[in-house]
Amino acid sequence: QVQLVESGGGLVQPGGSLRLSCAFSGRTFSNYAMAWLRQAPGKEREVVSAIRGNGGSTYYSDSVKGRFTISRDNAKNAVYLQMNSLKPEDTAVYFCATRYAPGTWYPIREHEYTNWGKGTQVTVSS
Numbered sequence: 041q042v043q044l045v046e047s048g049g050g051l052v053q054p055g056g057s058l059r060l061s062c063a064f065s066g067r068t069f070s071n072y073a074m075a076w077l078r079q080a081p082g083k084e085r086e087v088v089s090a091i092r093g094n095g096g097s098t099y100y101s102d103s104v105k106g107r108f109t110i111s112r113d114n115a116k117n118a119v120y121l122q123m124n125s126l127k128p129e130d131t132a133v134y135f136c137a138t139r140y141a142p143g144t145w146y147p148i149r150e151h152e153y154t155n156w157g158k159g160t161q162v163t164v165s166s
Contacts, residue, residue, distance in 0.1 A: 049160030062136030
């Protein structure tokens with residue numbers, strides 16, 4: 041059974057940086073696409089970034105493109121989200137999610153993911 045555990049959230053000032061981590065266990069990590077999603081109060085959960093199982097392709101939403109970087113270490117069974125130039129509107133609970141996707145396709149829509157972590161809070165405020 042797949043398990044995901046996020047870490048690295050916290051309080052940061054506007055313009056600052058944070059690095060989120062997600063530890064994956066239970067299956068062969070490289071066969072799974074990974075994503076980071078977020079949900080702000082009163083808003084729907086959205087995919088902010090996704091990465092293919094072999095790390096060869098990535099996706100970013102327009103709201104984070106150029107500021108966030110997703111990466112994965114298949115030897116450590118972990119995926120990361122480096123968040124730079126943070127804005128107050130980035131404040132949300134950030135979730136790690138995954139789906140079995142051993143080929144070149146990987147999902148970029150929220151409903152296409154099958155397993156979720158519990159989330160970590162990111163607050164951007166002065």
